[in-house]
Structure formats: structure tokens, C-alpha cells
Amino acid sequence: MATKPKIKQLLDESACSHNKTKKVACNAPKPGATTGGCAFEGAQIALFPYADAAHLVHGPMTCLGTSWETRTTGTSWQGRDLTQTGFTTDVSLNDVVFSGEEKLAKAIDYIIEYYSPEALFVYVTCVTALIGDDIDLICKRAAEKYDVPMIPVHAPGFVGSKNLGSRLGGEAVLAHLIGTKEPEESTPFDINLIGEYNVTGDMWQYTPLLKELGIRVLSTLSGDGRVAQIRTAHRAKLNVIVCAKSLISLTRKMEERYGIPSISLSFYGKRDTSKGILAIAEALDDAALVNRARTLVAREEQKLEEKLAPYVAFFKGKKAVLNTGGNKTWSIAAALQDLGIEVVATAVKKATEDDREKARQTLGEKGVLMMDPGAEQARLIDETGADLLLAGGRSLYTAIKKGIAFADVNQEKKKSYGGYDGLLNLAEDLKNAMQNPVFRNVARRAPWEK
Amino acid sequence: MGKVIHKSSKPLQVNPFKLSQPMGATLAFLGIDKCMPLMHGGQGCTSFTKVFLTRHFCEPIAIQTTAVTDAIAVLDGGDYSIVESVKNITKKVTPSLIGLHTTGLPETKGDDIAGIARQIEFPMVHVNTPDYEGGLESGWARTCKAIIEEIVQPAERVDDNKLVLLPHVSLQPIEVEKAKEFIESFGYNVYAVPDLSTSLDGHLGNKQAALSSGGISVDELRTLGDAGLVLTVGDSMQSCASSLQQKNSEMRHYHFAHLHGLEATDALVKVLLDETGFFGPPPTVSRWRRRLQDAMLDSHFSLGQTRFLVAAEPDQLSGLCQTLHDSGGRVTVAISTVDSTQLETLQAEQVMVGDLEDAELMADEYDVMIGNCHCEALAHRLGKGMVLRGFPNWEQVGNALKNDILYEGGCYLLFEAANTASAARNEVQHV
Numbered sequence: 061m062a063t064k065p066k067i068k069q070l071l072d073e074s075a076c077s078h079n080k081t082k083k084v085a086c087n088a089p090k091p092g093a094t095t096g097g098c099a100f101e102g103a104q105i106a107l108f109p110y111a112d113a114a115h116l117v118h119g120p121m122t123c124l125g126t127s128w129e130t131r132t133t134g135t136s137w138q139g140r141d142l143t144q145t146g147f148t149t150d151v152s153l154n155d156v157v158f159s160g161e162e163k164l165a166k167a168i169d170y171i172i173e174y175y176s177p178e179a180l181f182v183y184v185t186c187v188t189a190l191i192g193d194d195i196d197l198i199c200k201r202a203a204e205k206y207d208v209p210m211i212p213v214h215a216p217g218f219v220g221s222k223n224l225g226s227r228l229g230g231e232a233v234l235a236h237l238i239g240t241k242e243p244e245e246s247t248p249f250d251i252n253l254i255g256e257y258n259v260t261g262d263m264w265q266y267t268p269l270l271k272e273l274g275i276r277v278l279s280t281l282s283g284d285g286r287v288a289q290i291r292t293a294h295r296a297k298l299n300v301i302v303c304a305k306s307l308i309s310l311t312r313k314m315e316e317r318y319g320i321p322s323i324s325l326s327f328y329g330k331r332d333t334s335k336g337i338l339a340i341a342e343a344l345d346d347a348a349l350v351n352r353a354r355t356l357v358a359r360e361e362q363k364l365e366e367k368l369a370p371y372v373a374f375f376k377g378k379k380a381v382l383n384t385g386g387n388k389t390w391s392i393a394a395a396l397q398d399l400g401i402e403v404v405a406t407a408v409k410k411a412t413e414d415d416r417e418k419a420r421q422t423l424g425e426k427g428v429l430m431m432d433p434g435a436e437q438a439r440l441i442d443e444t445g446a447d448l449l450l451a452g453g454r455s456l457y458t459a460i461k462k463g464i465a466f467a468d469v470n471q472e473k474k475k476s477y478g479g480y481d482g483l484l485n486l487a488e489d490l491k492n493a494m495q496n497p498v499f500r501n502v503a504r505r506a507p508w509e510k
Numbered sequence: 511m512g513k514v515i516h517k518s519s520k521p522l523q524v525n526p527f528k529l530s531q532p533m534g535a536t537l538a539f540l541g542i543d544k545c546m547p548l549m550h551g552g553q554g555c556t557s558f559t560k561v562f563l564t565r566h567f568c569e570p571i572a573i574q575t576t577a578v579t580d581a582i583a584v585l586d587g588g589d590y591s592i593v594e595s596v597k598n599i600t601k602k603v604t605p606s607l608i609g610l611h612t613t614g615l616p617e618t619k620g621d622d623i624a625g626i627a628r629q630i631e632f633p634m635v636h637v638n639t640p641d642y643e644g645g646l647e648s649g650w651a652r653t654c655k656a657i658i659e660e661i662v663q664p665a666e667r668v669d670d671n672k673l674v675l676l677p678h679v680s681l682q683p684i685e686v687e688k689a690k691e692f693i694e695s696f697g698y699n700v701y702a703v704p705d706l707s708t709s710l711d712g713h714l715g716n717k718q719a720a721l722s723s724g725g726i727s728v729d730e731l732r733t734l735g736d737a738g739l740v741l742t743v744g745d746s747m748q749s750c751a752s753s754l755q756q757k758n759s760e761m762r763h764y765h766f767a768h769l770h771g772l773e774a775t776d777a778l779v780k781v782l783l784d785e786t787g788f789f790g791p792p793p794t795v796s797r798w799r800r801r802l803q804d805a806m807l808d809s810h811f812s813l814g815q816t817r818f819l820v821a822a823e824p825d826q827l828s829g830l831c832q833t834l835h836d837s838g839g840r841v842t843v844a845i846s847t848v849d850s851t852q853l854e855t856l857q858a859e860q861v862m863v864g865d866l867e868d869a870e871l872m873a874d875e876y877d878v879m880i881g882n883c884h885c886e887a888l889a890h891r892l893g894k895g896m897v898l899r900g901f902p903n904w905e906q907v908g909n910a911l912k913n914d915i916l917y918e919g920g921c922y923l924l925f926e927a928a929n930t931a932s933a934a935r936n937e938v939q940h941v
């Protein structure tokens with residue numbers, strides 16, 4: 061069984077290696093009043109999209125058993141999609157007592173033999189971190205033995221939140237992959253996409269447009285990503301961070317180390333997509349490119365507007381209340397506005413100061429920023445005469461009581477809402493929701509109810 | 511009955527369908543009314559479990575975490591995390607019970623949760639469910655046992671009309687309800703422990719999911735000691751019955767490995783007839799029996815030419831294999847998440863504890879897969895028919911209302927399996 065000194069040692073290690081930006085005391089989750097995933101989940105989100113690499117979770121069953129095949133991250137990798145293949149050591153009591161190292165080493169051998177991945181990520185989790193398995197050493201030995209990159213990922217759940225875990229995932233890539241290989245060729249318009257995970261193929265909504273402009277995606281972290289490409293990421297001219305604050309420390313380090321500047325943007329909604337494409341062109345600092353980008357953006361907007369016209373007509377005068385968290389508080393709001401829907405209120409309870417500021421800008425003076433959405437949203441629906449509530453599943457009942465349409469913002473999406481064309485998917489889904497009589501029908505009183 | 515492999519020889523799980531003990535514990539606590547399941551461990555276990563169950567049931571799920579962090583882990587034997595959790599939970603809501611269950615992290619540290627629970631002045635049941643041991647079934651069963659041991663009051667007299675039903679974890683809410691109603695039709699007052707049939711059955715209500723809504727109440731639990739009969743369904747539940755009998759030695763126990771299909775349902779009816787002294791069952795029961803007989807005949811032609819792979823928790827596996835077998839379906843491969851006494855008696859040609867990689871490697875040996883939604887991508891890739899059963903099923907809605915058991919549910923299961931097998935054959939012919 062693990063001894064106290066080992067735990068201490070582990071904590072000291074975690075404190076010195078990746079504790080610079082983390083403040084344990086003020087970020088500590090409140091027992092009995094916490095939602096949200098752990099650091100391991102964050103690392104998984106950030107790295108699993110590498111479909112040509114195997115992802116081995118060293119831990120007991122909860123960590124991977126509940127979480128594999130949960131995200132539809134598209135890949136064009138022709139080999140077996142290892143993102144959607146679950147690997148775990150499923151450690152047992154025996155391993156906990158006597159160490160899981162031997163099992164881990166054997167598991168690595170097994171994966172190399174039967175799956176020949178381009179790289180292998182090994183994720184330490186709470187239990188295996190606590191018992192002190194030396195995954196660095198095991199990875200190092202295996203990498204030498206097989207000449208395949210082995211990346212130890214030190215983001216056990218108990219070090220913190222999802223965000224921290226994504227950051228630690230990024231650190232692992234920086235430490236073990238980036239800069240370990242030279243690209244075959246370079247272009248002046250090589251970029252890295254950082255924090256784009258290609259969920260439901262989001263990134264494919266805009267990468268063809270970048271390609272048309274002559275901008276090459278050299279590598280990604282990690283949507284539709286390839287190990288061979290991320291190894292060359294140090295030769296990019298620009299890091300583009302897509303909706304991922306957690307990876308800013310990574311890009312800052314890449315700037316220090318390799319002189320790669322970075323910009324942060326989102327491809328959600330028409331205005332953000334246009335702004336994003338222009339921002340990339342401008343950051344690459346080429347007048348002709350910027351001109352091409354302007355033309356392209358104008359063309360795409362026009363195309364989109366034509367296709368959106370019937371929807372905009374439908375949404376005219378419609379009002380929505382939005383109850384979600386993080387950057388969705390304003391990014392979804394902006395997309396709704398692109399469709400011609402008036403966003404009368406958005407929840408900012410679970411948003412940072414920064415996001416609240418953006419929410420205010422997006423909604424304007426009149427919009428309500430809800431600090432206690434659970435209590436406020438029903439009243440606001442009445443007062444504003446809203447037609448649509450976008451929220452998590454637990455607010456469904458509010459919509460039904462009010463007899464208005466409901467869309468679940470947390471539902472696992474099957475199609476992309478990103479880029480220009482994604483907006484059409486969003487418009488179609490919302491139109492369907494608003495035309496659906498179900499919300500009124502289920503609200504019918506039973507014959508025996510007074 | 512064929513060869514049985516009780517332990518996988520691999521150093522890892524590839525494409526696992528095994529689920530963890532703490533999740534089984536959570537589910538069991540969700541079968542108690544106004545309960546707050548409190549998972550002791552890192553916040554991720556709880557978050558994953560919540561999302562997992564929300565997607566399966568399409569319902570908000572009540573659960574909280576003690577959110578153990580590295581900083582706290584060193585200093586704390588669990589006291590701080592658990593005491594704080596109870597404080598924070600009860601600040602916002604008033605549960606009838608807090609269901610404290612562990613994960614691997616605090617168990618590895620050696621937290622004494624029994625000691626801590628004793629110090630807390632709030633109704634609480636605690637159970638040790640490290641995820642490096644057992645699985646979904648044992649987590650559920652251990653929790654059920656703890657609930658019985660800690661809440662049910664001892665009694666001396668028995669009420670012969672009162673019956674306690676202890677269902678295994680894989681029975682979906684409607685199946686628990688059907689079992690209750692079936693037994694009630696013989697004149698019993700039936701209490702299921704845990705009871706998902708009124709909590710996760712997918713009913714419209716004002717569910718903010720702050721606490722579980724529906725399930726057996728703590729008050730009802732307290733008075734179960736005077737039940738005349740206790741019925742266990744699934745081998746995992748056997749020892750829960752002994753715990754209940756310890757509250758009252760007069761209580762009689764009947765065990766069923768499962769309630770799937772003609773023979774098992776006949777056995778249940780036999781017990782109920784013997785116990786009540788009735789000459790025959792209520793008319794709907796015999797009506798459904800004849801429907802099942804007919805369903806077996808109607809589906810035998812398709813099933814008789816079909817080879818099945820079934821992947822499930824042991825107690826469910828046992829019932830599914832039996833149902834298919836009785837109508838001529840050949841279960842060529844049965845894969846269990848964990849070892850169990852059930853494995854030796856399964857109606858299958860090969861039985862193994864394994865994962866879905868094993869299923870893939872044996873692709874030549876079956877035509878239709880029965881298992882959870884992790885099988886679906888595989889079935890698709892291999893061109894197999896697919897019947898979705900077990901946790902999780904994120905691909906379909908209506909999971910809570912899928913009924914496979916007793917005479918009635920047997921009909922639905924057989925039809926679905928037979929139709930899926932025929933469709934799979936047509937598919938093959940047309941390519």
C-alpha cells in the first residue's frame with residue numbers, strides 16, 4: 061500500500077514541475093458543491109483526437125470505462141481510429157499493493173505489437189499517481205526499445221480541473237513531441253491550430269477556406285491531428301488558438317522558444333468566422349493574402365446570407381434566453397444574433413470576468429446577464445415573451461411550464477455548428493425546435509387535473 | 511454449456527465494456543427517494559459518472575463529489591472532504607439520505623469512511639467501492655447490502671403479504687416495475703431495493719435533479735424487517751438477502767439467477783403459487799405465458815439459424831443467453847465483464863471474462879451482437895446485426911422502458927433479436 065512519504069514526494073514533484081500558474085488554494089474545488097471534470101479528462105480532451113496514436117490510461121476502471129467513445133472527434137486518418145479505441149490497464153488490488161509498473165510495461169508491449177501506433181500517450185490517474193508508478197521511466201525505456209514516441213501525461217484527476225488537465229496535456233506534447241522532427245517543406249503561411257479538437261468535424265467547416273487562401277495547417281493540437289505533424293510544429297509561422305484559454309501557456313512557451321506568435325479566436329457564428337479568417341491573414345502579415353481573405357470572406361458571407369434568408373425571415377422578432385456557462389455565454393449568443401434572433405438574457409453565473417465582459421458587449425445595454433439563472437429564467441421568459449430557451453437538460457421543465465421551445469445546449473452534438481455552414485445546421489435545428497408542437501402538447505393538463 | 515475462461519490473460523483492457531464499482535453504487539443510491547449520492551474521490555469520477563448516466567437515461571442525475579485534491583489528499587484522512595461535503599450539500603438541499611461511496615483514490619490512501627460516517631450527524635449510508643475491485647454489479651450489490659444493514663430495523667414478526675425484491679443492477683426501471691407488478695398481482699405488497707422504477711423511469715416532473723426523485727423511501731426501508739419473503743434476482747444479490755434475514759430470521763428467501771424467459775418465470779410463478787396457496791395465476795399472467803410460447807415459436811426460425819455474441823454483466827448475461835437458447839438461438843460467444851458464479855451455468859458455447867477486442871477477434875464466430883453501445887461501432891465495422899442492451903446505451907432513447915423479463919418482456923426480446931438477425935441476413939444477401 062502506498063505510504064505517506066510517497067504521497068508527499070508526489071505532491072512536491074507536481075508542485076515544482078507544473079505548479080507555476082496553478083494556485084492550489086484558490087482553485088480548490090469545494091467538496092460537496094463541485095461540478096465539472098478532472099484534470100485527466102482535460103488531458104483526454106486535448107490529446108485523444110490524435111487518432112494515429114494510442115492512448116493508454118493507467119488506472120482503475122472509472123477513468124476510461126466511463127469516458128471512451130464519448131466525443132465525436134472526426135479524423136481523416138486512414139488507419140484505425142485509435143481515438144475511438146479504449147486502452148486501459150484496469151489496475152487491480154494486486155497492482156495497487158505491489159505496483160502497477162509491470163502491468164503497464166506489458167500493456168505497452170501489447171499495444172505496440174498489435175496496434176503499431178505512431179506514438180503512445182500514457183495517462184497517469186489518481187490511483188497510479190498515488191502508488192507512485194514511475195511512468196516516466198517506463199515510457200523512456202519503451203521509447204528506446206521500440207523507437208516510437210512514448211509520452212507520459214501527468215494529469216491525474218486530483219491535481220485539478222479539466223482546464224488544468226488540458227494545459228498539462230499541452231505541456232506533455234511540448235516536452236516530448238514538438239520540435240523533434242523537421243517538416244519536409246515549409247511555406248510562409250504555415251500555421252498550427254491549437255485547441256481545435258474537431259468535435260463533430262467543426263474544423264472541416266473552415267480549413268478548406270484556409271487552404272483556398274494558401275494557408276497551410278502544418279499541425280494541430282489536436283483535431284484530425286497527426287503525430288508526425290505536431291512534431292514539426294516548431295516551424296510554423298503562427299499559432300492559432302481556437303477557443304482554448306487553457307492552452308495559452310503552451311503557445312506562450314512556443315513563442316519564447318521558437319519565436320512563434322499566436323492569436324486567439326473562435327469560428328462560431330458568421331461574424332466570428334469572418335473575423336477569425338481575417339485575423340489569421342493579417343497575422344501572417346502579407347498584403348496580398350489579406351486581400352484574398354477579404355474577398356473570400358465577403359463571398360462566403362454572401363453565400364451564407366442567401367442560404368440563411370428563409371431562416372432569418374422565420375426568426376424575425378423571435379427572442380431567446382440562453383442559460384449556459386463559459387465562453388458559450390457569449391459565443392452562442394453571437395451565433396443566435398447572426399440568425400436574427402434577439403438574445404434577451406444570458407446566464408453568467410458560471411462565466412469568468414472576461415466572459416461576462418464579452419457577454420455584455422454581445423447582448424448590449426438592454427440584455428440581462430443572469431447571475432442566478434435557475435431562479436431568474438422563468439421570470440425573464442414571462443417578462444420578455446421569449447420564444448426559446450437554450451439551456452441544459454434540467455431546465456427543460458421550465459420551458460414546458462412556459463410552453464415555449466427548448467434546445468439542449470449540452471446535448472452531445474452529432475453535426476457541426478461551426479464555421480459558416482455550421483450556422484445553417486444551427487438554424488435548421490432551432491427552427492425545428494420552434495416549430496415543434498411537442499413542448500405545448502406535453503404541457504397539456506391531464507383530464508383529472510384542475 | 512461450454513468452455514469457461516474466468517480471467518483474461520491480457521495485461522490490459524482494449525475497448526472495455528466493464529464498468530466500475532462506484533458507478534454501481536451511485537445507481538443503487540439513485541433508487542432511494544430524495545437521496546444524494548456522494549462519491550468520495552477526485553471530482554472527475556463523479557463528473558464522468560454523471561454524464562454517463564445522464565446520457566443513458568436522458569434524465570438529469572443527482573450526485574455530488576467530495577472533490578479530493580492532491581493538496582487535501584496528503585493532509586486528510588477523508589474527514590475534511592466528507593464533513594465539508596455534507597455541510598455544503600445540506601446548505602442547499604435536505605436529502606433523506608446521503609449515500610457515501612468510495613473510489614480507488616481514498617481506498618488507496620486508506621481513508622476510514624466508516625469512522626468518519628459515525629461522527630457525522632446526518633442520515634448516511636457508507637460503502638466501500640474501490641474501482642480497482644469488482645465492477646458495476648458488485649458496486650450495486652454492496653451498496654444494497656449496506657443500505658439494508660444500516661437502515662432496516664430488526665423485527666420479530668412477519669407480515670406474510672409483504673415481499674422484498676432485490677433486483678440486480680442491469681434490470682432497467684421498467685423491468686423492476688414489471689417484476690413488482692407481476693408479484694403484486696398475486697396479492698403481495700412489494701418493495702424493491704433499490705427501486706429505479708419510480709426514479710429513473712423517465713417521467714416528466716419538476717426535476718431539478720438536486721436530489722433523486724422517486725425510489726423507495728427511507729421510511730419504507732426502515733420497516734422492511736417484517737417482510738415475510740425476500741426474492742433475489744441475480745447471483746450478485748444473494749448475500750443481500752442474508753443481510754435482510756439477519757434482521758428477522760423468520761423471513762424466507764427465494765433466489766433466481768435471473769427472470770428472463772419461460773422457465774425462470776415459471777419458477778417464479780411456482781414459488782408465488784406455493785406461498786399463496788392459489789390454484790392458478792391471475793388471467794393476464796397465463797395470457798402472457800401463452801403469448802411468450804407463441805413468440806418463441808414465431809421467432810425460432812430466425813433465431814435457429816443465428817449465432818450470437820452476448821456481452822453483458824454476468825447476471826444479465828445469464829438471462830439473455832437462456833432466452834436465446836430456449837428458442838434455438840446459438841450463443842457461440844458470451845463475454846462477461848467480471849468473473850461470477852453465473853459463468854459456469856451459462857447457455858453458451860464459449861464463456862469468457864473479457865473485452866470488446868476479444869469480441870472483435872472472434873468475429874467469424876457470430877452473426878449478431880448483443881451488448882452496450884460500445885459494441886455498435888464494432889458491429890458496424892464487422893457487418894453484424896446489433897441488439898443494444900446494458901449500460902451504457904447512448905445511441906438510442908427509451909432505455910428505461912426496455913423490458914426483457916418475465917413472460918411479457920421475453921416476447922419483446924425474442925422479436926427484437928429475431929428481427930435483427932433477419933435484417934442482418936438480408937443485408938448480407940444484398941451486398
Ligand code: SF4
Binds near residue numbers: 217218552555
Ligand atoms: S478523478 Fe482521478 S480517478 Fe477519477 S476519473 Fe479523474 S483521474 Fe480517474
